[in-house]
Amino acid sequence: MGINNLNHHIYMMNYLDILDQVRAHVSSLFHTNKDERLIYHNLLHTEQVVKAAVKIANHYQLSDHDFFVVSIAAWFHDIGYLTSCEKHEERGAGLVKEFLESKGADPELTSLVMNCILATRMPQRPVGLLEEIVCDADLFHLGSEDFRERNKLIRKEASAFAGKDIDKHEWRLKTIMLFESHHYHTDYCRDLLNEKKEMNLNELKEKVIKDDHEKSKEEKAINSVLENTDHHPEIAATGSKAQLMEKKENKKEEKKKK
Structure with missing residues (x-):
């Protein structure tokens, strides 16, 4: 040698x-x-x-x-x-x-x-x-197959440090902001990860749209019941306005925990 x-x-x-x-x-x-x-x-x-x-x-x-x-x-x-x-x-x-x-x-x-x-x-x-x-x-995981699972872990960690559960919808919106402000710096990662990263981003956006749609439907239904409580005894018999409002808030909390 x-x-x-x-x-x-x-x-x-x-x-x-x-x-x-x-x-x-x-x-x-x-x-x-x-x-x-x-x-x-x-x-x-x-x-x-x-x-x-x-x-x-x-x-x-x-x-x-x-x-x-x-x-x-x-x-x-x-x-x-x-x-x-x-x-x-x-x-x-x-x-x-x-x-x-x-x-x-x-x-x-x-x-x-x-x-x-x-x-x-x-x-x-x-x-x-x-x-x-x-x-x-x-940030390799943004364009990986296991992004969804890793993102769940990051949200759980953020919730643990915040001392409260972070709303799932709110977290998705913040994650979308991260995606849209981020870009891979090396040619290699752009070629390797950008396509899957775009798919992960689109999946997040679809879930946000679905969340908004479901929230809108639910609120319309509850508001309709609240508006008719005073005029329909059979509806009033199922629960007071306060109970319906409480139910509405409980549903919000349940969604946050999912």
Whole structure:
């Protein structure tokens, strides 16, 4: 083995060793600082983002150095959620800085990793391919087959942190806003995910239209009953206006929980 090949081999061994340490470190942080409210932004999500980042990085045949940057950023990108949802990207960047400095990493490499994590702040504004890859990996699920299930988990998590159930209809409207303001940054993800992303968006819109239609029908029916209560004893006998209004509110609450 020539000197250059030997140096490259040692270099790669060091990268792989640190990546193994990163995986173990992040996994340990999630396990030892477990927050039951993190129904979505947990270790599983992190692993899914890492998998997506590796998939995109492999497509672009990144150098070992750049692959290392993207991978570490993906592992640390949501670790800040363990302390708070707000400004979690900044905390993630701070934690990865501490970790890499403890490993004697080059400051320039550390800066690249931190910038990749910070680029995932919404609205995303990545600069350069590495940041674009991490951003696309983070929202890879918008164009995936399992988007619906993941979106349910995100809503449950948001409800847990809010301390109240978030209305399903309201959540769909917010998700539609996210879809319409988002775009994939890499050509690879646009080609791979845009078609399914559009299908997921259309499904959300159809459900919103259906919700609005059902709500309108229900309100018309109840209002019709309320209007006729005073004139028709047989209707009044089935319940007071107050009871009908209570029933109306109960139905709203039931819909929120579905």
